[in-house]
Amino acid sequence: MNIICHQSPFIDSIYHIPTYHYKKEQDFQFIGAPSVHEHIILNNGCAVLAFEIDGKKYEFDGDLVCGKFTHAPKIKIVFKDTCQELTIIRLSACGMFRLTDTPIVSMVNHIAPGSMININVPAEDRAVKYIQSVEEMMNGESQHRSYTITREIIRYVNANFTQLPTNATKEVAKHFGISESSLRRYFKKYLGINLSTYIITIKRKKMIQALYENNYDSMSVRENGYYDQSHFLNDFKRLYGVPLKQYFNDIQILKDQAPDLMHFLYHCNIENTI
Secondary structure (H helix, E strand, C coil), X not given: CCEEECCCCCEEEEEEECHHHCCCCCEEEEEXXXXXXXXXXXXXXXXXXXXXXXXXXXXXXXXXXXXXECCCCEEEEEECCCCCCEEEEEECCCCXXXXXXXXXXXXXXXEEECCXXXXXXXXXXXXXXXXXXXXXXXXXXXXXXXHHHHHHHHHHHHXXXXXXXXXXXXXXXXXXXXXXXXXXXXXXHHCCCCHHHXXXXXXXXHHHHHHHCCCCCHHHHHHCCCXXXXXXXXXXXXXXXXXXXXXXXXXXHHHHHCHHHHHHHHCCCHHHCC
């Protein structure tokens, strides 16, 4: 297993893809899951990464910064140098605002080439240096009271999202003794999405994890905040554009082809992303 759980409030986990297992020009195509995270992909020129999001197509063979996906992107990975290493650093839920000069609110459902972290180090040290830089920047920001409150709100929402209404801004703001306008401002600054969208994305992520783990049933639907299966199936079709059965069959194939990669993409511990 190449997944490393990182003990940091800013970085959730790191995955080193063992590209030597793959052949040049071997490709994987799949529909990703909705994400409440951001990712830094250190490519090292070993693959061409293509994304289709909201009808827009992106193709890169260099490093990437990926924002939160409230709509699942279509993803294609084509390996071109299996001697190099592809590393994915998954940041916490309120993580990318210092990594790119692109406004965080416009980083939702978006891919940006490169980032403001540009460190000239040997390839084998790049991931370590990137992680150190991320944590240095985040530690500076974490001293702000608004950042601390936002992390506390995320912790509360992660633990109680199934009981919260879709438009939960008033209830959550009252619980933390802040104004609704302050809560909206904090989420815009640190997450780039509003609280309602965050809750919906968590519900979707949890349901896709249940599908991946073969735990999908009417009980899991209700446990993850949907009223019933019909509501989930309608939301799923809007999100993915394919029937649930087709998506489930595709997951099974990809789990056989690249089990570590799929495990990383479909498993994030939402409770720890603070």
